[in-house]
Amino acid sequence: MEKNSSCCFSNLSSNLPITCFVTFIAIILVRILYVIWRTCKPLRKRTSQQPLSTLVVLGSGGHTAEMIDLLLVLQKNKFTPRFYIAAATDNMSLQKARVLENSLADSSGVKEISAEFMQIYRSREVGQSYVTSVWTTLVALAHALWLMIKIRPQVVLCNGPGTCIPLCVIAFIFKVVGIRWSSIFYVESIARVKRLSLSGLLLYKLRIADQFFVQWPQLQRKYPRAHYVGCLM
């Protein structure tokens, strides 16, 4: 008897690191499943009217134009402070965001602009091969982590540029690890009628976005968890 129990005990102690590791992985998986389950559930009714810090991801071409259209109808006092992030090679987007914020400050008579403007390394340039994009995405991920640790937003608004993927993945990791619970809203571009963009596909399939909006009914039929909201432009 004694020999058996000492045998068991020595087995356990030699397997301890493995046991710990497996347990750790299991905890992470359960936590991830919980986050995914909880992700599409609306937040509880807010008794306090505290504004939510908001990250706005801008992108070249129509992305920023569509995002500005959305921001114009959101109540700014609920979504503040606002952090705008655009790709480092994108010169016009932050400028357009600054114009928006300036006009907001003018119209409300407030001198202080409660907005910050930042640039991030791009995961993938338009036309870049998908193979080299793997490395550039890793660099972008590291940079995104740095920015996200500083911002820790409660709301993330994005509409498709590749820059939003590292940011949304990190926001999701923050949820898993408990650093910050954020609500991620993704509006697929109006230019996507029958197929989702790569960013949209990733955020939809991996269930990272809390709410996923599409602007054409064909997409809503294909991706039933998406909300059809009609054309924004």
Add this chain to the structure above:
Amino acid sequence: MGEAEDGVKPKRVVFVTVGTTCFDALVKVVDSQKVKDELLRRGYTHLLIQMGRGSYLPEKSIGDDGSLAVDYFTFSSSIAEHLRSASLVISHAGSGSIFETLRLGKPLIVVVNEDLMDNHQSELAEELAERKHLYCARPQTLHQTIASMDLESLLPYSPGDATPVAKLINRFLGFPED
């Protein structure tokens, strides 16, 4: 559009825009004799090309010998004025250019850039063409589209609205409806 009394044709401008992209194929084909002849035949007098990051330079022309007057520039901070004074817009398939033109109620031919990887832009152009808000063409077929287009048959586009999204976002976050 009738002619003025002294026989001078009223100014009808065709504005071509490629947005912030490089779309030499469109600029080249618009500058070709085939397309310019077709535009003249349809009663246009001036051709203004916004060529963006392209490298092909069209040939400028004053158009005093009855030919089309041609001019071009690379970028401007806002093309709204050019859109407003145009009688016809020929644009690349970028959503910004498309909707800016449709919101101004201008007749529009969208030309899809076939050199782009993963050409998702064509989906939007084709969908809007199906709904009869614009004409859709490829660089090689542009002259045929110009020849056969019936601008009266185009349907006006009513601008979209972002408030449904805002409502859903507010509701999700638990903000009270106002």
